[in-house]
Amino acid sequence: MSKNKGTDFEMIAKTSFGFEDILSAELEELGAKKIRKVTRAVIFEGDERMMYLANLWCRTALRILKPIGSFPCASEQELYDGIRTIEWNKYLEADETLAVDSVVTKSNLTHSLYVSQKAKDGIVDQFRNRAGQRPNVELSRPKLRIHIHLNQDVASVSLDSSGESLHKRGYRQQQGDAPLNEALAAGMILLSGWDKKSPFLDLMCGSGTIPIEAALMARNIAPGIFRREFGFERWNDFDQDLWDEIIAEAKSNQLPSLDFRISGVDRSFEVIDFAKENIRYAGLDKDIDLYSMAFEDYNPEIVPSMIVTNPPYGGRITDDDLFLLYKNLGDAFKKKYPGCTAWVLTANKRSIS
Ligand SMILES: C[S@@+](CC[C@H](N)C(=O)[O-])C[C@H]1O[C@@H](n2cnc3c(N)ncnc32)[C@H](O)[C@@H]1O
Secondary structure (H helix, E strand, C coil): CCCCCCCCEEEEEECCCCCHHHHHHHHHHHCCEEEEEECCEEEEEECHHHHHHHHHHCCCCCEEEEEEEEEECCCHHHHHHHHCCCCHHHCCCCCCEEEEEEEEECCCCCCHHHHHHHHHHHHHHHHHHHHCCCCEECCCCCCEEEEEEEECCEEEEEEECCCCCCCCCCCCCCCCCCCCCHHHHHHHHHHHCCCCCCCEEECCCCCCHHHHHHHHHHCCCCCCCCCCCCHHHHCCCCCHHHHHHHHHHHHHCCCCCCCCCEEEEECCHHHHHHHHHHHHHCCCCCCEEEEECCHHHCCCCCCCCEEEECCCCCCCCCHHHHHHHHHHHHHHHHHHCCCCEEEECCCCHHHHC
């Protein structure tokens, strides 16, 4: 992964709160330069190759943005004028499509939807005034997705190189009632410090997100390899040869198999079927064992070195049910998993205290 492609530019990898350190480490391993952590994002530099690699490989990133301009923006007029200082025909033709997303913090303009709408007006008016024709808005699969971050009355405008959020890996064909966000599952596993080479278990695996993310890591499979498309593939300067080379390299570096087991347990037959389907889609059938039973009844053949699990929360489950579930979980940890490290993702602080 050393071949250089063009000049370096700044990028912003967005993530969830608490994953900034892990994402920095992921980017560093990929060869990103001048890495800087901010809240819910990591700023870094690299070339086009780096942008493709970050999209394909970062397990905890949600989007990779490429900044293209910024301007003071304390009013509707400043937004409209500022957005028109960018030469949009470098990125888009008048007969193509766009979408604008905005995040607004600590600013005079407070409504993100309104900011998106006004920015879109400025962009399409630039085309209409010059060519008489204007690009149309398409929310699901635009040619160009534009991101505006308005903070303290300064608008930063970026191109969104990811398109759909990167947590949507593409392997999830089915899901239960409360599926875990794939990037969150990956972040938990990376935070756990699991060594990726010893037995791993999820005692309430639902549709299989945690075991799947663990198996992808252990087999060095890029999390983005199943996606149909990334935003940058629709850009004018998209380099198909470079992308083909990156994909081929990623596939050739996958480990063919694992010499330890990754396991998932769930008492719902229905979600275990969903998990099976997702695991099959990801090509991980040989790496993950599924057990359709309550974790209270499950007795591991080999005690895993790491458990990561995400118990039920909210919905129809009562406090009493949860109390019993956490009590049983604690008992199981003590009796059946000596020497094992367990991480539990919970919204119920009281239950585990
Ligand atoms: C929040 S969901 C897990 C979601 C999962 N991480 C995913 O991505 O799909 C909680 C799961 O715990 C399972 N569950 C609840 N009690 C259980 C028990 N005693 N033994 C095994 N599974 C249980 C439920 O069937 C449900 O699928």
